[in-house]
Every structure is written in C-alpha cells, then in structure tokens.
Amino acid sequence: MGPTLALLILSHLALYTTVTSKKVCGRPLITDGIDDATLKRVYEVGEEVTLTCEQGYLPSTATPRRLTCTATGEWTPYDLSCSPKMCPIPKPLQPFAQGRTEAPFKSVLNYSCDDGYVMLGSNKSSCLHDGSWSNPPPLCKAVNCPLPRPPTGGRIVHDKSVNGATTMYGQGWTYECNPPKAPSYERGSCMADGSATEPPVCRDVSCSIPAAIPNGVITFAVMRPHGYKEKVRYACNEHYILDGEAEIQCQNTGNWSSMPVCRAPCTVGIKRGRIFYNAKKLWIGDLKPNRVLHGEHVAFYCLNREDRCGYPVASTCNDGTLPIPECFVEPGKVEYQLRPKTLPSEMAMCAASPPAAPTSSARPA
Structure with a gap:
C-alpha cells in the first residue's frame, strides 16, 4: 500500500500545479464614474467585460467599451471616461458661486437664512443623475x-x-x-x-447752559439750561468756516449733540512766485488780502528739470495751515523781478505731472 499512496499524492500535486499556473485577470482598474456593480474579482483568460457609465455620468464615447482578459493576465486597453452630469446653479445663488453656473452630479447645496428670517422649504438640495436638483431653493421670510x-x-x-x-x-x-x-x-x-x-x-431731562466756541458766537439763545429737544444755533466770525452742524440739540441723555468748530483761514506762505487760486493765475503780490479760506485749494508751480516744463501741485487750507509742496522753489529777488519768464509758472506746462510729492508747512525765507 505504501507505493500506491505515494503515487496518488504525486498525481494530486501535479494536477494542482497545472491548474494554478494558468494566468487569470483580476478586477479591471476603472476610473471614477464607470459602473462597477457587475464586475467580478477574478476572470478567466478570454472572458470579456463591457464597461458603461454609472447613472448620472456621461460617456466619452457613443458606444460601450469591451475589455478582454488576455493570456498574460492583463486586460486589453480602453478609452472610456465618464464625466458627471451638471446641474444649473439657481440664478439667485449665482452671485455667490464665484463665477460658476453649474455644479456636478452629487453636489449638495446647503441653505441658511440670515438672522431675523425663517426658512420656508428644505435647507438642502442635491444634484440628481438627471441634471435636476432634489429640492428648489427655499424662501427666507422675515420674522x-x-x-x-x-x-x-x-x-x-x-x-x-x-x-x-x-x-x-x-x-x-x-x-x-x-x-x-x-x-x-x-x-x-x-x-x-x-x-x-x-x-x-x-x-x-435738562442740558447745561450751552458753551461758547472759539472764533464763533451763539445766535438767538438765552444763556440758561435747556430742556429736551431745545436747540441752540452757532455762527463763526468773519472768514472762519463752520465745520459741523450749526444747530445743536439737547438730547435725551442730558447732553448736547456734537458742537461745531470754526476753522481758521490760511495765509499763502511765500513772498515771490505765482499761484493758481479761485480759477485765476495770480502773482502772490496780487493776492490781496493774502487769505485762503478753510477747505479751499491753491496750486503752486514746480519745475520738471528734465523736460524743462512747469506743472501745478495743489494744496488745501486746513484750519489755518496751508502746506507748501516740497517741489516748489521760491525764486530769488533778481530772478523774480528781472527774469520772470524763467519761472515754472511761465514755462510751457508739462504734458503729464510727476508723481505727487510730499508737502511741508515750513519753508525757508
């Protein structure tokens, strides 16, 4: 019995070796969107598989793609790709979609309402396989x-x-x-x-006796405490500009509303040169009196040395201070009196002004 048993075992081993040496194909490697519901784990040589797209995806080719398991244990190549169907983003939401007008299959929109509003409808909507949304946009109704x-x-x-x-x-x-x-x-x-x-x-409620403001006066008011909503009116001295509301009111807190300020005029701080003020080109000596009101603009003329042309630089009177541009150079007496045509204000104006330069309120005499 010994030799017979040994022969039987050898026969079984030979059979096992023959079967397991045969090549097989594993499950095909597929890309997103291809339907894998019917795919097996192992395929015999010569078996075929037909690839199609899942519901909600569009195929790149009009006909299905067929793969064959080859004797090498590999699949024949395929060129099928599946792209998701798109759902149009509802128009009311497009301003928030960063330029996109569509969303791919399986996308989810989550809705919320601002504080003070209640939602009528579903707070969520999904892009379905047919390119439609599962729920319409909800309405937000004010509380x-x-x-x-x-x-x-x-x-x-x-x-x-x-x-x-x-x-x-x-x-x-x-x-x-x-x-x-x-x-x-x-x-x-x-x-x-x-x-x-x-x-x-x-x-x-009572507000205290209204206070005076510098360079201004209280008009038509009795100097006494005032009751709620009583008003007092202010005005500025000559050449001063009122900044703020002319009328203040006693508030429910017992305080006055914000008081105005009288802004001072400015003096143009040059002795020689030409300026542009009130739509006129003036020699500084012809500005009489030498006074510019708060908020008004004055242009000084600067020299572009490279192009030999002049250009205006504006400055604004701010509560008694009129900064003079750094580029402005006040001419000497001889140049001012005998060669005025060499001044930037008298030259041809530049086609374009250089970048704005800083201004300074202090200038040498």
Whole structure:
C-alpha cells in the first residue's frame, strides 16, 4: 500500500500545479464614474467585460467599451471616461458661486437664512443623475413681531406705516414722550428673535447752559439750561468756516449733540512766485488780502528739470495751515523781478505731472 499512496499524492500535486499556473485577470482598474456593480474579482483568460457609465455620468464615447482578459493576465486597453452630469446653479445663488453656473452630479447645496428670517422649504438640495436638483431653493421670510407698546405718557412713531397686529424684522420706530419729558432711549425695532423693544421710561431731562466756541458766537439763545429737544444755533466770525452742524440739540441723555468748530483761514506762505487760486493765475503780490479760506485749494508751480516744463501741485487750507509742496522753489529777488519768464509758472506746462510729492508747512525765507 505504501507505493500506491505515494503515487496518488504525486498525481494530486501535479494536477494542482497545472491548474494554478494558468494566468487569470483580476478586477479591471476603472476610473471614477464607470459602473462597477457587475464586475467580478477574478476572470478567466478570454472572458470579456463591457464597461458603461454609472447613472448620472456621461460617456466619452457613443458606444460601450469591451475589455478582454488576455493570456498574460492583463486586460486589453480602453478609452472610456465618464464625466458627471451638471446641474444649473439657481440664478439667485449665482452671485455667490464665484463665477460658476453649474455644479456636478452629487453636489449638495446647503441653505441658511440670515438672522431675523425663517426658512420656508428644505435647507438642502442635491444634484440628481438627471441634471435636476432634489429640492428648489427655499424662501427666507422675515420674522414677525407683535406691535410695540408705547411708553407711559408717550407714543410711538413708526418709520413705515403698519397694517395689522404685527411688524416685520428690521422695521423700526421712534419713542416720543409728552413734553417736557424725554424717553430713556429713543429708538426701537422688531428684533431677530421675534420680540419688539421694550418701551422706555419718560423722565425729566435738562442740558447745561450751552458753551461758547472759539472764533464763533451763539445766535438767538438765552444763556440758561435747556430742556429736551431745545436747540441752540452757532455762527463763526468773519472768514472762519463752520465745520459741523450749526444747530445743536439737547438730547435725551442730558447732553448736547456734537458742537461745531470754526476753522481758521490760511495765509499763502511765500513772498515771490505765482499761484493758481479761485480759477485765476495770480502773482502772490496780487493776492490781496493774502487769505485762503478753510477747505479751499491753491496750486503752486514746480519745475520738471528734465523736460524743462512747469506743472501745478495743489494744496488745501486746513484750519489755518496751508502746506507748501516740497517741489516748489521760491525764486530769488533778481530772478523774480528781472527774469520772470524763467519761472515754472511761465514755462510751457508739462504734458503729464510727476508723481505727487510730499508737502511741508515750513519753508525757508
């Protein structure tokens, strides 16, 4: 029995070696979008596989691609690629899509509403295989608030007319008290959580005697404490310019609103040269009086040495200070009196001005 058993074992080993030495093909390597639902793990030589695109993808070729398992254990090449179908981005969202007008299959849009708005519809939409969206864009509807309560001894003035028993988020109103009382705060609104501002308290308010301002006067006012919403008017001395509101008002806090400032005029700080002011080209000696009002512009003439031409550089009077451009060179007495045509102001003007140069308020005499 010994030799018979040995022969049987050798026969089995020979059979195993013959079977396992035969080449097979593994699962084909495929790109995204190709349908792999029917693919097997192992294929025999000569077996074929037909590749198609998954639902929601478009093939690069009109006909399906067929692969064959070769004797070398490799698949024949294929040129099929699958690109996702596209869904048009809804027009209301395109300003946020960074220039894109389409989104690929399986994309997801997540929607949200700003504070003070509630969503009507789904907060999510997916691009489907047929190029449509699973849900339409939702609507964002403003939160409603109950009508506000007026303060005791006062009333409410709405910014917009109100119909019904509610107002919409963002709408506002002003609280008023019966004179001479003032509300502890003046403004209210419909808030994001759907509640209206609580009414203020009406109380007595007084502002101190209005203060004087430098280079200005108080007009038509009695120097006494003033009640809520009483007003005082200011004016500036001659040649000074009022900066701010001429009229101030006693506020509900017991303080005056911002007081104006009287801005000083400027002197053009050169002795010789020509300027452009008030649409006129003037020798400095002809500017009488030598005075420029706050906010007015004066142009000084500078020399472009390379092109031998002149160009204007503007400066602005700011509360008594008129900076002189660094490029401006004040001529000497002889040059100014005997050779005025050599000054930049009298030369041909440059076709283009050089880049702006810094200005300086201090110049040598």
